[in-house]
Amino acid sequence: MPSHDVLIIGAGLAGQRAAVAAADAGVSVAILSKVHPVRSHSVAAAGGINAAVSVTDDWRSHAYDTVKGADFLGDQDAIEVMCSEAPAEVMHLEHIGVTFHRNDSGELDLRAFGGASVKRTAYVADITGQAILHVLYEQLMKYHETVDRYEEWFTTSLIIDEEGACVGCVARNIRTGSMETFTAKNVILASGGAGQCFKPTTNALICTADGIAQAYDVGAPLMDMEMIQYHPTTLVENGFLITEGARGEGAHLLNSDGDRFMEKYAPNKMELASRDVVSRAEQTEINEGRGVGEDKSGIYLDITVVPKKRVHEALREIVNIGKDFAGVDITKEPILIRPGQHYIMGGVKTDINGATPIDGLYAAGEVACVSVHGGNRLGANSLLDTLIFGRRAGEHAAQRAKGMAMPEVGEAQARQDEQKIAEIIARPREGRRISEIKDELGTVMNQYVAVYREEDGLQKAHEVVRRLKEEAKTAYVDDRGTVFNQDVLGAIELGYMLDAAECTVVGAIERKESRGAQYRVDFPDRNDEDFMQHINTTKNGGDAPTITYTPVTVTQWQPEVRKY
C-alpha cells in the first residue's frame, strides 16, 4: 500500500507546483492523476500570467484590480497574498526554464489584459499554460527520485478517519483496473474545475468536477459555486477558446452595425473590461438583435487591426484555431465568437494555505475557492492562483506532515469502491445512456445558469438536475472490461458533475442579487448589505445541500460602484 507524507490528486499546474514545493520541503510525495500530467487542462490556458514584475508596477495595484474584478466578493487577505507573491513566482518560473517572451532589452515582456490597469501579463506566445505546464513536468522528471508519479490513476473517494481527518484516497489504476488504497498524512486536491457541467464549454472533457464532488462527499463546504465565468470570446462554431490575449493585443468587438459596442458598456476599458462585463455586453447585443452570423447569435472579433507580424508571433495558436476549426484567416477577416462557459470561481473552501476545514485535506487551483476570484476572475489570474496556492498548499502540508505519524488505513473502503464499480458495470441495459444524461445536463445548465439568470429558469434547472441524479443511478455502461474501462469512469464522473451542478444552481437561486458573473434579471442590482458574503453549500444527506454564509474578508478596499 503506497503511503506518503503528501499525496496530491491532480497534476495540472496547482498539483505539480504543490508536488515540487512539498518535495523541496523534504517530505515524501506522490502525485496522482487520471491523465498523464501534460494532458491536464492547465495546458489550455493561453494568454499569460499576471504579476507586478515591472519596476513601475506595484502589487497593490494588481490586488486592487483583482478585488474590483471580483466585484468585491474576493477575500482581500488572500488576494494580497497572491498578488504580493506573484513577482517572485514568475521569476521562479523563469529560472526553471519557462520561455517567457522578452522585450527589446531582454527582460520579460508584458501584455495588456482585461480588467488590469497596466500591462502586467507575462506570456509565452499564446501557449503560456502549455509552456508552464510542460516546464513543471520537466521539473517532475528531474525530481523523479523524490516525487512518485501515478499517471492514469482515477480517484474514486477520499478516506476520512474516525477523528474526521483526511488520511488518503482510493484510486483505480486505469491501465489494469486494480483498486489501491493510498495512505497519506495530507491530501491536496488539485483536480481542476467543472466545465463539463456545461455544454458547450471551453473546458476539456476531463474537467468533470471530480475533486469538488469528492470533497463535498466527505463534508467539505463548497463556496461561491454560483460564480460561473462565461468567457467573452469562444468560437460560435464549437465553443473553443479564443484567448483574451487577442483583445490584449488590440482586437475589437463589433456588432451587426459594425460598431465597437463596448463604448456603451465600458467607455474607459472598452474590450478590456473584466470578463463578466464584456460577456454581458455581448449577450445584450445579441439579445437585442444586433448579433451577427447565422441566426444572429454571435459577435465579430476583429483581429485584423493587430499588426500581422505581431499576430503570427504572439497569437499563433488562434491563427491555427481560426484556420483549422472555423475556416477563417484571422489576419484577414473577423471571426465569429460569443460568450461561453469557461471557469468556475467557486470550489472547495480553503484558507490562504490551501487548507480546507477538514484536517489533512487541502485544495488548490480551480478545484478550490480561496477566494481570490470572488464573483469574477480576471484573465491571467488563474495560472497565478494555481501556482501560488499550489505552492503554499504543498509547503503547508509538508510542514504539517513533519510532526505526525503515518496514519493506519485499512482496505475496507477500497473494497467498497470496487464493489460500487462492479455494480455499475453489472447494470442492466434498461436505463439511459451516460452520454445522454451528460448532454442534457450541459444543455440545461447553459440555458438557465448562464450569463443572464432568473428564478424560474434556475428552479427549472434544479428540477432537471435532481431528475438526472435519479436517472444516473440506473444509467448503464457498455464496457465490461478492466483495462482502460473509460466507460465506467464516465459513469462516476457523471455523478461528480451532477453534485457540482446542483450546488451551482442552489447557490445561484440563493444569491438574490447581481454581482460579478451572477446576473439576476429579477435582481439586477448588487446588494452589499445582504450579499457581500460567500454562499457555502454542504452535503447533508438530504434533498438539497445545506446553505451557510461566510463574510467576505476586507482589508483595505471598501466596496464601491464598479465601472470600467
Add this chain to the structure above:
Amino acid sequence: MADTRKPSQDFTLRIRRYDPESGQPPFWDEHTINLEPHRSVLEGILQAKGKYDGSIGIRCSCKAAICGSCGVRVNGKPGLACHTHLSAALKSSGEDGVIEVEPMGNMPIIKDLIVDMDAVHWKKIQRVTPWLLAQDPLPEREHIVDREAMVDVTQSMACIQCGACVSDCLSMEVDPLFIGPAALAKAYRFVGDPRDVQQFERLKDLAEDPHGMYDCTHCFKCIEACPKGVAPMNQIMRLRRRAGGDHHINDRNNGYNHEHAFVKNIRKNGLLHENDLLADSFGGKFNPAAGLFLAKSLPVITRALIRGKATLKVALLHPHKADDHVKRIFDTVEGREERVDLNLYITGYDEDDKNGAANEPVVVGAGDDGQASPSAPGANAKGAS
C-alpha cells in the same frame, strides 16, 4: 467570413479494436456516425462511443489540438484525431469511402486506440535530461536574454508530446533505440536556450550515442506528422549544426565536414566535382582518412565507371567552373550578418503572401494528406535554411 457550415451527413468509421483481456487478435469495427463534415474524426469517434459502444478506447481531452492525448493514425497517417476533419479524412480514405482509424505505430498497444507512451515516448524524453541546467547562482530577477532566442525555442516548446512523430519515425522502426524526433526536439529546446549552461555536454552526449542525433535519415515523416509545426527534423538538423559548427563536436557520420566540402566544391566548380568532394569531406587529398575512405569506395567507383555513370576524364579533371551566377549567390548568403536560422514563430507567414496561398478561404483541413494542415506550413524550408 468564410462559411464552412455544411449539413451533417453520414460517415463510416472503421476503428481498429484490440481487447487485451479477450485473448483475441485485433479486429476492425465499423460505425456510421452523423456529423457536419468540418467536425473532427475525434468527434466522430466520441459519437460512436456515446451512442453505440462505450467500450471504444481512445485517450482524449481538450478536443482542440493542445493537450496531445488523441494521437492516432487516420487512413494510415499519424496525427491528432481532433485535428483531422471528417471531410479531409473522407478524401484520403480508400475506394470504399470508409475512414480508417488505427493506433499509432512504434509503440505497444494497450487497448483499441490507446498505446503505451511510457514504454517508448516518455522513456526517450527522460533520456535527454529534459530540464534546464541554468547557471548557479541564479540571477536575482529574470535572465536577460535575446528576444529572438526565446521566440526561437518556443517552436520546440510548442510540442504537445502527442507522439505522432514517434509513431511514423522510419529510423525508429529500424532502430528502436533511436532517441527519436520528439526527444531530440526537446533536446533542442535546451540547446537553443541561452540560459542553459551545458549545451556542449548535451550535444556531445547526443553525438556520441550510437542511437543519437546522427541516426536521423531526413525522411521528413516527423515534419509531416507534427500537428503543431514543431518540425522535429529541423530541430535535429539544428542540433547537428550547433554541434559541428559551434562546438566542433565530431560527427559520427562525417556529415558536418561533408556538408562543408559540398559548399566549397560548388563555390569552386558550380557543378559537383565528385573526386574532390570525397577527399575534402575527409580533410583533403593527403589526409589518411580520405585515403581509407577512397579505398573503401573503390568498388562503387569501379561499378560507376563500368556502367558509364562517370568517365575518368570528368571524374578527375572536372572542366566545369563556377560562373558569376553561382558566385553572386554565395556573396549574397555569406554577406548576411547573422546566421539565417529563424523559425516560423519569428518569420510568420508574411513571405508566403506573394503567392497568395494564404488569401484563399481555407477549407478546413482539406490537405490531401487527410490532416488539417500543419500549424506551420513551410517550417521545413525556413527552419532548415
